[in-house]
Amino acid sequence: MSRTLELWLKNIDDNAEAVKEIMVSHSAGSVEAAAKQFNYWRGLNLQGIELFGYGNGEEWMTSQVLFKKK
Structure with missing residues (x-):
């Protein structure tokens, strides 16, 4: 599983611009939201x-x- 995630991370990094464009199109055109999603996916793979x-x-x-306030 670790090796698979390493390959996914490499693909994300190697195709960063294309991935960001796709994420912008799915974030109602928000570049800021797409940048967050890009970093979340990278973090998920690293984790x-x-x-x-x-x-x-x-x-x-x-x-x-899930934490909740007392």
């Missing part, structure tokens, strides 16, 4: 590379938590 690459891919754990 996955680290999570699934730990211990040669033999150990990993991830969770999703």
Whole structure:
């Protein structure tokens, strides 16, 4: 899984301008929103590379938590 995410990240980086154009078209023309989405996707891939690459891919754990105010 880690290697797959590394390839996805490489594709995103190698085609950054095309990816940003697609994201602008899906963000109602907002360049700022597209830039955020671009960075979110890069971060998601980087996170996955680290999570699934730990211990040669033999150990990993991830969770999703929703916090709310008391």
